[in-house]
Amino acid sequence: MAAQKKGASGKQPTINDVAALAGVSKKTVSRVINRSEFLTEKTRKAVEQAIETLGFVPNPQARALAFRRNFLIALLHDNPNAQTVLNFQQGVLDAIKDSDLALLVRPVDRGSERMLDDVRTFLEKQRPIGALLLPPISENDALAALCEDLGVRYVRVGSAPLDDAKHCVSSNDREVVAEAVRALIALGHRRIGFVRGPQGFRSAAEREKGFREALAEAGLDLPDAYNAPGNYRYAAGIDAGEALLSLGEPPTAIFCSNDEMAAGVMSVAHAKRIEVPGALSIIGFDDSPTATHIWPALSTVRWPIREMGVRAAKTLVPDFLPFTAEVDDGGAAVLRSTFIQRQSVAAPQ
Amino acid sequence: MAAQKKGASGKQPTINDVAALAGVSKKTVSRVINRSEFLTEKTRKAVEQAIETLGFVPNPQARALAFRRNFLIALLHDNPNAQTVLNFQQGVLDAIKDSDLALLVRPVDRGSERMLDDVRTFLEKQRPIGALLLPPISENDALAALCEDLGVRYVRVGSAPLDDAKHCVSSNDREVVAEAVRALIALGHRRIGFVRGPQGFRSAAEREKGFREALAEAGLDLPDAYNAPGNYRYAAGIDAGEALLSLGEPPTAIFCSNDEMAAGVMSVAHAKRIEVPGALSIIGFDDSPTATHIWPALSTVRWPIREMGVRAAKTLVPDFLPFTAEVDDGGAAVLRSTFIQRQSVAAPQ
């Protein structure tokens, strides 16, 4: 707004121009920019006036060189779910909107031997202020240690409160899964199937815990035949659906550890002419676009991923963000997931 | 691999260290880094040796300052479809994987008055080498002019070959839509409905052209009642489905301008107990995850968005990327979309 429109080849004003106009030294201008104390109100005003007049914007490259730190946040991810990454990214962008920060996106190849070396090189080169680690790589302790080692701040995003509140943002998935399963039980379901997430994923473990919790409360148990493996992909949902729905006594409801797999189970149900939700209730997890695009619309757990992006950014670099007071609600950093009822759930016949 | 493991506080080697070790001047090292011609094989080897030994990595911040340009590619987008953005982004990342470049992501608020000012400030601050413009903002000429003005390279991504091959990457959507519709006609469909994309979107216009082309070839026409408005969202698909399938003589096939809307139409069909594909064939566009997650799986047009990301990056910064020769296939830069047959299409009853 205040910035004047400059012609095509209009030079950017530098700190020297500002100093000259304000009649002070570079150093003083620098002090104003960096909000140093030890400054007369008068000089500060004069400098700010000059900055305003010239439309001066400090050159981030020069600052980065001198600070030995770039004004960037790196988003490291290796997530199978594109939507999740993008939503989180959007949240981070929301948070840094009016700051001097920019967002650098960096996918990481979890499988690779060289993963740690790659990330190290990346961080050494880009020197971001901080890094955000998305699950599942947020569960990699070596990565966190690397950040620590390189003096890069970091925040790990997880589905359960991890040990260190300062470095973590998460949601209460376990509780909400339990809530969803309780809803099934309340409707009268007793034979409830489960489609697991991939092994080694904290998110998967949390969801399973919540599921078993609700079952245990109701005195129900999970027969092996009702417990299908999965990897968060559609095809796994198909397999699980085939397995569970071919049983002599199939479940009347199935909880799937994510929406994609739920969509797979639902396809199998359609193909087998099993009425959903009449003959089979299905619940997913993520509230991905898929959840509403399939028919009937999927009951699911909404994971506040975008809000977690905002929160993660605020936790990572509170000192660079405007209006950050609100994050000082203790180290909580656990956001609330919610169970969303749609048409894929009904009482058993 | 070659990089030595450095301790926590291990200083990075600088160009001076390399120069000292190789027994040459800074400038010569700089020349090697920047692949200057004018260099003896001998000196080059010596310097490369020294670089190798020290595990030297040029400091991007310093280069950025001296070059007055950051080694970044900015991805400017304002796309309603997250999946598209992420796939494209993935392609760009593929392309710059082994380069010195990094990717900066920047959403743009198309609606905002200040959009151009915001982008200008962003580009002036970050000084990326180039910018990639995703549709729909790729169609904004003022934005391209701004890049030109600021000396930022740019590539516009579109669904039709735009005028200037050097600045454009696109796909042959029109042809492939026509192909898909021809397939419907070949199956015997005569009453074919159309769900439009949003007005003012080039992609939408292209798809409609392709659709009408195929119809015209077969001597069919598109009654107004069969031509439903849409905005690429699921809800619009619901509305269109309600409208088209309530007609006295409903279409036996519907082409939807994207998958989300196709999913909406399919939901309506399910709700109305209209058999898909028996009583109604549906085709979408995008080959989004939704296309395979819904049941029956959707026939659709696969838009090579990730490949376009690769291509766009290569077109934008060929000189910064390894192995870029392959892009010299003329200014073509038109990638091929493909029609994908799935279960949502069959002959009319």
Added chain:
DNA sequence: TGATCGTTGACACCGGTTACCAAAATCACT
């Protein structure tokens, strides 16, 4: 031997920051 050419180096510079010092202002005390 001198002119020409490709190769290399010295030095200023990019636009900020920090280290250090000097000047000014404030304070405490005899």
Added chain:
DNA sequence: AGTGATTTTGGTAACCGGTGTCAACGATCA
């Protein structure tokens, strides 16, 4: 009040780690 000690403030120079310019250099050619 005068003096020195202490605190604030401003200025200078060096520096962050590269690149551009241009002159000097050595080898090649006529």
